Amino acid sequence: MTESVTSLLFNSPPDDVDAVHEFLEQVWQANPGIGEFDRMAFETALIELSANVIQHASGEGGVTCVLSVTSDADGLHASLSDTADAGGIVLVDRAMPDELSESGRGIALIQALVDELRYERIDERNVWTIRKAPQAIEPPAAAEA
Amino acid sequence: MEFQTETLGDGVVVIRGEGRLNMVSGPALRETVLRELEAGNPRVVVELDRIAFMDSSGLGALISCLKAAREKGGDLRIVGPSTQVSMVLRLSNVDTILPPFESVEAAYRD
Numbered sequence: 505m506t507e508s509v510t511s512l513l514f515n516s517p518p519d520d521v522d523a524v525h526e527f528l529e530q531v532w533q534a535n536p537g538i539g540e541f542d543r544m545a546f547e548t549a550l551i552e553l554s555a556n557v558i559q560h561a562s563g564e565g566g567v568t569c570v571l572s573v574t575s576d577a578d579g580l581h582a583s584l585s586d587t588a589d590a591g592g593i594v595l596v597d598r599a600m601p602d603e604l605s606e607s608g609r610g611i612a613l614i615q616a617l618v619d620e621l622r623y624e625r626i627d628e629r630n631v632w633t634i635r636k637a638p639q640a641i642e643p644p645a646a647a648e649a
Numbered sequence: 650m651e652f653q654t655e656t657l658g659d660g661v662v663v664i665r666g667e668g669r670l671n672m673v674s675g676p677a678l679r680e681t682v683l684r685e686l687e688a689g690n691p692r693v694v695v696e697l698d699r700i701a702f703m704d705s706s707g708l709g710a711l712i713s714c715l716k717a718a719r720e721k722g723g724d725l726r727i728v729g730p731s732t733q734v735s736m737v738l739r740l741s742n743v744d745t746i747l748p749p750f751e752s753v754e755a756a757y758r759d
Contacts, residue, residue, distance in 0.1 A: 520672070520673055521671055521672065521673070521704070522669070522673070525669065525702070544732065544733050544736065545736070547702075548702075548704065548733065548736070548737065551671070551702075551704050552704055552705060555671070555672055555704060555705075555706060558672075559672065600740075600741060600742060603712075603741075603742055603743050603745060603746045604712060604715075604716065604746065605709075605712070606709040606710075606712050606713050606716075607705070607706075607709050609705040609708065609709075609741055610704075610705045613705055613737070613740060613741065616740045617740070
């Protein structure tokens with residue numbers, strides 16, 4: 505697979521997760537060889553991560569993010585760097601909350617969807633990295649018609 | 650996102666939306682459902698076939714609506730989730746409390 509890197513800079517507010525969806529739409533168009541399930545799992549994980557960053561930074565007066573997505577033989581990689589204060593999101597292994605819980609699933613979902621989720625604090629930025637290896641988990645059964 | 654509603658009688662209301670169910674559109678779904686519950690329609694069907702994408706905020710909104718409907722003596726049932734929506738429901742174990750029905754008619758046949 506040819507390596508390709510693309511980047512997006514967004515500010516929230518006014519940008520929200522729709523900016524990430526639109527950016528990924530372009531990534532998928534430029535990389536038609538990526539399987540549908542890989543795209544779906546990666547996009548879901550990256551949206552959960554972006555939503556978490558945007559939500560936690562909303563009390564700080566907003567955040568600037570730089571998102572890079574790379575596709576290579578090891579799968580899909582994303583690096584999200586944000587200007588929020590350190591420690592807003594605590595990255596530990598999260599159990600999925602109970603069925604009737606209305607929140608608290610974001611990190612657990614990311615961990616269920618991708619092979620790697622890492623956090624580093626570099627030069628006053630939070631840097632989040634995720635990697636999804638090709639077809640690491642079974643696709644769900646098709647929804648009933 | 651705007652949600653359309655269609656009342657079918659016997660307290661049943663169908664709610665339809667198109668696009669992404671997330672932190673932006675979740676509150677609009679909640680408002681729509683609460684308005685229908687106040688109007689005396691506690692048997693809610695959310696048609697998801699035009700919801701291309703749902704994140705955990707959207708899922709939280711659905712669960713909040715389910716609990717509100719049950720408090721009114723009704724329920725919330727879903728129809729036609731996309732592959733992505735089904736994946737999120739399954740990984741969250743929420744498919745056990747929100748199993749998809751095959752049609753609006755099937756959702757309240759009981």
